[in-house]
Amino acid sequence: MAKAAGQRQVWFVHGCRNGEFHAFRSEVNLLAAQHPNINVHYAYSKPSMADQGNYHSEGRVDGALLQRLVNVPADYFLCGSPPFMESLIAELKQFGINEASIHFESFNKALPTVKAVEANSDAAFPGAKVEFSDSSNSSTWSGEDPELSLLSLAEAEGLMPPCACRAGVCGTCATKLLAGKVNYINEPSAAVEPGEALICIARPASAQVKLKL
Ligand code: FES
Structure with a gap:
């Protein structure tokens, strides 16, 4: 998610395999419908025929996609696994995004013994x-x-x-x-x-x- 400074515009970008694995889609769509400043983008890596019209781009969420969508000074709030976070943060830095503008929370699970x-x-x-x-x-x-x-x-x-x-x-x-x-x-x-x-x-x-x- 990115929030453009001073413009109160919010981009909510969600990446997953396809509609079958898409969590909270209806809840996010409802929020976006109620708040015109929320711009939603769904990236599906393997969309199915049933997904036609329900996603915006094919592929994974990466720095290039975020830059193409946001393209204004913004704060970035990222959530995902540690490797996903690491690669996305590195890509955003390559696009000149200041580290102070990147906020993240990673999720992972404990490994079994x-x-x-x-x-x-x-x-x-x-x-x-x-x-x-x-x-x-x-x-x-x-x-x-x-x-x-x-x-x-x-x-x-x-x-x-x-x-x-x-x-x-x-x-x-x-x-x-x-x-x-x-x-x-x-x-x-x-x-x-x-x-x-x-x-x-x-x-x-x-x-x-x-x-x-
Ligand atoms: S389950 Fe998310 S990349 Fe494997």
Whole structure:
């Protein structure tokens, strides 16, 4: 959210996967209808046919989008996961936004203990081969860093899967799991459809994992 100094204009910018994962849409729409100075922008990373007319841009919320929308001196109030905050703050600074004008609150969940993960019958699988079907890329999840997510592994291979919160909250990173099993570094908040995985908090739980990426 950004508030333009002296003009009392407010931009409320919300990013998520699509309408299925869009929290508080009707409440925000109602507030915007009651207050003409509130400008709403919804960015969907994977809109569905049913979302036509309900969102404003396709892709993730980034510094370029905020600059295009706000384009006047403003204060920025950001909320999301720590990695999302870090990248957005860095991008806003690149656009010359003063640090004092950037306010943020990050959300995250506590990680389970190693013991709890080991007790899970689908425990993480060091040495697992991870295939990315669309790009014909593959990699190995070594297990050296037990908190390395499949999203980070894919990014290390040069892929850019859609993501936002990177904490299992928004559902943006949901990806088809074509083969193998995964487990989660922490319990997801977002709904996960059968046959999909939230790769921002997932890691291999079988010798081979194949993702539609
Ligand atoms: S990026 Fe939000 S759930 Fe994965």
